[in-house]
Amino acid sequence: MDNLPLLTIGVTLLTCVLAVIGVHVYSSGKAQREALVDRMSQTGQIANVIGRRRRFVALDRRLRTTKLGKRTEHKIAATGLDLTPGEYIVYVIAGLLGLYFVIGAIFAPFFGVLAALIGVWGGNAFLNWQRTKRTEAFIGQLPELTRVLANATQAGLAMRTALEMAAEELDDPAGEELRRVADQLALGQTMDDALGELADRLPSRELVVLVTTLVLSSRxxxxxxxxxxxxxxxxEERKETRREVTTMLSQVKVTALAVPLLGLGFLLMINATTPGALDKMTGSALGQIGTGIAFAMYAVGYLLIGRLSRVQV
Structure with missing residues (x-):
């Protein structure tokens, strides 16, 4: 028991590694299942694919009538996640309670409150991260998309037909987003409005240029x-430039994550070396204020590093 801090850090790292492996195995299995279902549906072995059963239907119905529910629904639609606002809110609340009890048990009850507050920001940050990830994937498909549209229009097809053809040929997320645009056009929506909503869901300079080109050509x-x-x-040139910039800034992004993680690691070592030290430190108002200021400084440092490393290409 003399090496209790090292043992604690080792167990924590092993748990994180096992969690990452579990998420990877689950994601790959889910992707293989979806690919198998798509292949069987195309060959006619199954008639149709029934969507999963939705949870918390009553709560979701009430949330959709509020501003929070509408804002959440709009963000989820931009991420491409198979979630409803009610499911997302319930999962976030469950995550906050889990953070409060787990972090409070490991460190001190006051840290559980801080973890829950960080979790509130983390839920919104997760949606923004998923939206950015989807936007980046869509940007990566833009050269192929413009090539398909150019070939279709050169063959004499109308722009609406060219978009439908691109939706069938391209993989997600471009295929899914273009199918949504094609459905809106089929319901009578104008080209300007349908493409404008696409640009709002996945904001990027490249997509705005493409949308402007298509709208002007249709007019x-x-x-x-x-x-x-x-x-x-x-x-194609911008895609290569963005890849080079991302590679150059990868070390800075890792540093932004490593600094607050080191702070949490030191807290674990202090609590393991001197049991009850964190409870004493946060037992008074002065200690709670100092801890809150320290966490705020970590957050400001993380945001500043992220802001300085953000390069608009």
Whole structure:
């Protein structure tokens, strides 16, 4: 028991590694199942795919009538997650309670309150991260998308038909987003509104340029094929530039995460070396204020590093 801090850190790292492996295995299994269902549905071995049963239907119905529910629904729609606002709210509340009890038991009850407050921010940050991840994946498919649109329009197809063809040929997320645009156009929505909603869901400079090109070509005509060909070359160059910038800034992003994790590691070592030290430290108002200021400084440092490492390409 003399090496209790090292044993605690080792068990924590092993738990994190096992959690990452479990998430990876679950994600790969789910992807394989979805691919198998799609393949069987295309070959006619199964008639249709029944969506999963929704949970917390009554709560979801009430949330959709509130501003919070509408804002949450809009964010979830931009992420592509198979969640309803009611499910998301319930999962976030359950996560906050879990953070409070787990962190409070490991460190001190006051740290459980701080973890719950951080979890409130983390729930919204998770949706923003998923939206950014989906946007980046869509941007990566833009050169292929413009190439398909250019070939279709060069063959004499209308822009609406070209979008439907691109939705069938491209993988998700581009295929899913274009199918949504095609469905909106089929319901009578204008090209400007349908593409404008797409640009709002996945905001990026590249997509705005593409949407502007398609809208102008649908209004005034012109050499849309030539414009799409030139845009394809430009997007290919920007894709390579973005990849280089991401690689160069990867170390900075790791540093931004490592600094607060080191602080938590030191707290674990202090509590393991001197049991009850964190309870004494947060037992008074002065200690709670000092701890809150320390966590706030960690958060400010993380945000500042993230802001300084953000490069607009």
């Amino acid at each position: 005034a005509g012109g050499q849309v094929v030539t414009s799409l060909r030139n845009l394809t070359e430009t997007l």
